Amino acid sequence: MSLIPLRPLMEASMKYGFGQGGFNVNAAAQAKAVIEIHEMFRAPAILQGADLANGFMGGKTDFMNATLEDKRAGAKNIGNVVKKYAQNSHIPIVLHLDHGRDFESCVAAIDGGYTSVMIDGSSLPFEENIELTREVVKYAHARGVSVEGELGVLAGVEDHVFSEKSTYTNPLDAVTFFQKTGVDALAISYGTMHGASKGQNVKLRKEIVIAIRECMNHLGIFGALVSHGSSTVPKYIVDEINGLGGQLSNTYGISIEELQGAIHAGINKINVDTDIRLAVTRNMKEFFANYPEMQNSPSIGEIYELLEQKKAAFDPRVFLTPIMDTVMYGVIPDEDVNAIVQCIERGVKEVVGTLIVKFDTYGKASFVENVILEEMAERYKTIDKYL
Numbered sequence: 112m113s114l115i116p117l118r119p120l121m122e123a124s125m126k127y128g129f130g131q132g133g134f135n136v137n138a139a140a141q142a143k144a145v146i147e148i149h150e151m152f153r154a155p156a157i158l159q160g161a162d163l164a165n166g167f168m169g170g171k172t173d174f175m176n177a178t179l180e181d182k183r184a185g186a187k188n189i190g191n192v193v194k195k196y197a198q199n200s201h202i203p204i205v206l207h208l209d210h211g212r213d214f215e216s217c218v219a220a221i222d223g224g225y226t227s228v229m230i231d232g233s234s235l236p237f238e239e240n241i242e243l244t245r246e247v248v249k250y251a252h253a254r255g256v257s258v259e260g261e262l263g264v265l266a267g268v269e270d271h272v273f274s275e276k277s278t279y280t281n282p283l284d285a286v287t288f289f290q291k292t293g294v295d296a297l298a299i300s301y302g303t304m305h306g307a308s309k310g311q312n313v314k315l316r317k318e319i320v321i322a323i324r325e326c327m328n329h330l331g332i333f334g335a336l337v338s339h340g341s342s343t344v345p346k347y348i349v350d351e352i353n354g355l356g357g358q359l360s361n362t363y364g365i366s367i368e369e370l371q372g373a374i375h376a377g378i379n380k381i382n383v384d385t386d387i388r389l390a391v392t393r394n395m396k397e398f399f400a401n402y403p404e405m406q407n408s409p410s411i412g413e414i415y416e417l418l419e420q421k422k423a424a425f426d427p428r429v430f431l432t433p434i435m436d437t438v439m440y441g442v443i444p445d446e447d448v449n450a451i452v453q454c455i456e457r458g459v460k461e462v463v464g465t466l467i468v469k470f471d472t473y474g475k476a477s478f479v480e481n482v483i484l485e486e487m488a489e490r491y492k493t494i495d496k497y498l
């Protein structure tokens with residue numbers, strides 16, 4: 112099946128009241144595993160590449176300093192990988208750019224084959240955020256690509272996205288933002304937080320979600336609501352990492368119950384990244400503990416060294432730099448690398464499978480209209496008529 116834009120999936124989420132996870136991928140094996148587990152559960156899938164993850168997939172191991180060129184190359188790599196896996200798949204799949212930082216990064220993603228982009232103008236003054244987002248919507252919608260914006264500031268760290276304290280989204284501003292920009296989806300700030308240290312017993316301000324949803328219904332405006340920074344940070348995985356010599360502390364996620372409440376209040380898309388990172392890191396640590404002879408493997412021994420050097424880290428990108436061809440293109444040169452690929456795939460499937468069930472996404476693949484980009488571009492002409 113061809114990749115679809117985000118819009119028809121969000122329409123189905125609203126119509127049938129299910130939550131849809133957006134899962135971040137930083138390696139070919141992660142993309143393959145995310146697709147396979149959604150297929151198993153007959154669920155539609157959103158694969159997300161973060162702006163800087165595109166740099167990493169472009170071969171920039173020092174991805175925090177990725178240039179536009181790195182991102183262009185990486186967007187193409189991840190686009191090609193996902194398209195290849197999607198071709199033989201019977202479920203609807205969206206490839207979405209997470210936290211696009213400027214217009215050019217969004218263009219790079221669209222050129223690479225992304226079918227949905229986020230433009231994060233949340234650090235800009237309200238009017239400037241609207242201006243920038245409108246510009247991206249115009250470019251993207253003309254190509255049938257959907258757009259997500261962001262309003263309000265989340266606390267926490269997600270690549271370059273950092274802010275000292277959270278500022279909740281004003282529901283009135285959110286409605287105005289939808290009206291003036293024509294975005295398909297909007298990330299709001301209502302108590303979630305990026306990273307693995309979200310604080311204990313976080314309660315989400317679902318009132319914000321309900322207020323926006325209610326006003327949108329009255330005005331007859333379409334708009335999906337997105338929950339960023341929504342990893343659950345499973346305690347059993349953190350405990351297992353620390354049991355294997357890891358040094359993770361102060362790790363708290365959002366509880367499944369809070370997320371389910373948010374879905375009922377009107378959240379449509381839930382972004383998850385940290386849970387995947389944790390499960391993959393644990394699997395690799397466990398593998399080297401179970402097979403100590405692998406610690407000296409010519410092809411993957413360096414991964415073990417990195418795991419040992421950085422015991423407080425849990426971002427697989429930090430550990431996978433010795434096998435960049437595998438990360439970027441899915442190349443598997445020998446059995447040792449294949450074992451690491453298995454660690455990655457199993458980690459993804461464990462946490463993503465859990466959330467497909469908890470978010471009620473299973474069995475919903477056939478509820479989503481299969482719209483190709485050309486058809487979506489035509490529809491956007493009518494939808495955006497009054498912008």
Ligand SMILES: [Zn+2]
Pocket residue numbers: 210269272305339340382
């Ligand atoms: Zn985010």
